[in-house]
Amino acid sequence: MGAAMTARLREAGVDVVLWNRTEARAAGVAAATGARVAATAREAAAAGPVVLVSLADDAACRAAYEGPDGAAAGAGPGTVVADASTVAPRTAVELAELVAAGGGAMLDTPVSGSVPVVERGELTVMAGGEAADLDRARPVLDLLARQVFHVGGHGAGATMKLAVNALVHALNQALSEALVLAERSGVSREAAYEVFANSVAAGPFVQYKRAAFERPDEAPVAFRLDLVGKDLDLILDLAAASGAPMPQAVTNRRVVADAVAAGLGDEDMSVIARHLRGRG
Incomplete structure (x- = not known):
């Protein structure tokens, strides 16, 4: 995300000085964008x-x-x-x-x-x-x-992001389940997704994750599953502190933990569908 932000700003003519915990990554972004690298x-x-x-x-x-x-x-x-x-x-x-x-x-x-x-x-x-x-x-x-x-x-932006991500991760889980349900019941993956993308459920998430769900072996990693787990931990901590019941988030966290334990933590969040396909 930081690399993409740097590229966007440089294209707009903004002078960018960047730093990264991994020096080689900073150097690579700088070489690609013309940004300058800071030592600290x-x-x-x-x-x-x-x-x-x-x-x-x-x-x-x-x-x-x-x-x-x-x-x-x-x-x-x-x-x-x-x-x-x-x-x-x-x-x-x-x-x-x-x-x-x-x-x-x-x-x-x-x-x-x-x-x-x-x-x-x-x-x-x-x-x-x-x-x-x-x-x-x-x-x-x-x-x-x-x-x-x-x-x-201060803190309200962070709170709102966790609320948004609670919804995003719930959509990811629901979409994965619905797709596997259709596949297991004899409908092709592509046909099922075409219907999803043109149904009442066809929000932006369904649209922009289409390639990741239809062709998981080709799509790049956009949001790692281990970071989904991190988000859900933050979401559930905030829910506990505020007294907000979130049974869906609890279920999502359990499924993500199972998938990460199966070695899928570095995969895109859409890998939940593959994880569910492998379960009986």
């Missing part, structure tokens, strides 16, 4: 005034922000950090406090959309934080997004 997260953040962050989980975010070479140390007055990572709302609040302690401002700005959506500049951004800070970040976010929703204060 602090150096990258200091290049502001808008800093985009996209990392895998809470632990990766904390490691990138904290310490003398962390992003928070580089995000001084006049800098706004827009973090697109999917993390716990409490983590988003704590990172915002860390950035504020150094004089900078932070927004939790997780996104909905895959790499092709980034490439078209059609992400949906869910922003939590101060409205004035969001206004300062908009010139960059608007290059990446079709819609930017300000949903509340």
Whole structure:
């Protein structure tokens, strides 16, 4: 996702300074896009005034922000950090406090959309934080997004992303089950998916995951299954804290755990269909 964002911004003529925990990855993106590489997260953040962050989980975010070479140390007055990572709302609040302690401002700005959506500049951004800070970040976010929703204060963007992903992961499970049901009952995969794609259930998720479900051996990995498991853990933690009953998410988490245990963690989330095909 970070590589796709860099490419999109560079195509728009934006100067980008990037940093990655894996130096070789940063170098590869820089070579492909013309971005510059920073030696540390602090150096990258200091290049502001808008800093985009996209990392895998809470632990990766904390490691990138904290310490003398962390992003928070580089995000001084006049800098706004827009973090697109999917993390716990409490983590988003704590990172915002860390950035504020150094004089900078932070927004939790997780996104909905895959790499092709980034490439078209059609992400949906869910922003939590101060409205004035969001206004300062908009010139960059608007290059990446079709819609930017300000949903509340710090942590609200992270909360909304977990709610969205709860729905996305439920759709993935339901679509996998329905497809396998049709196949096991004698309808070809392609015929079944054609009907799904033209039925009342034919939302954007059904459309853009079509290749992954119909030709799983050819489609690239867009959302790893182990990250689905991470999301569902965050979702269920938030549900427990807020008292929200989520029986569907509990079921989805169990199925994902079974599939990851079967060695499918690095596969695309659509691999749930293959996992179900292998069960009696």
